[in-house]
Amino acid sequence: MQQPELANVFEANRSHLRAVAYRMLGSATEADDAVQEAWLRLSRSDAEEIRNLEGWLTTVVARVSLDMLRSRKARREETLDAEVVEPNIAASEHAVNPEEDAVLADSVGLALLVVLDTLAPAERVAFVLHDVFDVSFDEIASIVDRTPAAARQLASRARRRVRGEDVVPASDLKGQRVVVEAFLKALRAGDFEGLMAVLDPNVVVRLDSAAGAPGSPREIRGAENWARGAVNFARLARFVQPAVIDGKVGLVFAAGGKLSRALTFTIVNDKIVAVEILAEPVRVQALNINVL
Secondary structure, three states: OOHHHHHHHHHHHHHHHHHHHHHHHOOHHHHHHHHHHHHHHHHOOOHHHOOOHHHHHHHHHHHHHHHHHHHHHHHHHHHHHOOOOOOOHHHHHOOOOHHHHHHHHHHHOHHHHHHHOOOOHHHHHHHHHHHHOOOOHHHHHHHHOOOHHHHHHHHHHHHHHHHOOOOOOHHHHHHHHHHHHHHHHHHHHOOHHHHHHHEEEEEEEEEOOOOOOOOOOOEEEOHHHHHHHHHHHHHHHHHEEEEEEOOEEEEEEOHHHOOOEEEEEEEEOOEEEEEEEEOOHHHHHOOOEEOO
């Protein structure tokens, strides 16, 4: 197969490969890097010996993504060990391509990306390949360097984590979800009155050391005080989505699919009476997060 023909075949598979990489990596830029690496490996290979080119490319992208996930995990652990504080919310927005990642995250489900980011690299790869792209466990086994039975177990553990099985009865979450989604709708619209409608007049909002700008208050009291500041974050609210956090409905902020902060709520009589905003990496990574 000549190089131009090979390039045409690769381009025909690019969107599929990018979808695979994005669901594994949660980043448009990293997904493009993984796809480009697959092309480089293909261009250096003997394409005539490849019987199933799409399968071969999917396997290569998966292996590259797995390496990137492992490298990311190692860097994250080094960051946590060094106790480096994450940048504030405004800085986070500029660390990604907001428009493109917002569109991609919407297509996948932001909360799903957040939960996937809490999985071990091999679990994430096994789950995405099998449950999303219907790749066999025999093929997955060769990618994650496990037996097919072990690959099946990886996907099973990830599936339970993603679905949040046996975490909280759905009936207990329904009322919380209505309130939290009303809050998020108002936040996205920059609707001050809408925020006031779901906040208790005496709501208390507490921020950890990484959640606010340097020198800003760590505690805000009163619905009006918080709502006036919250409406300024309407443009960032596209990166916010409801999720189950430690057994209660809350919100996760994840620009580019990378969880950087979480909001947990105490709700009484359909009003938000307390909010905790967490952004310290150690605390965020310790949260138990599931998709709704």
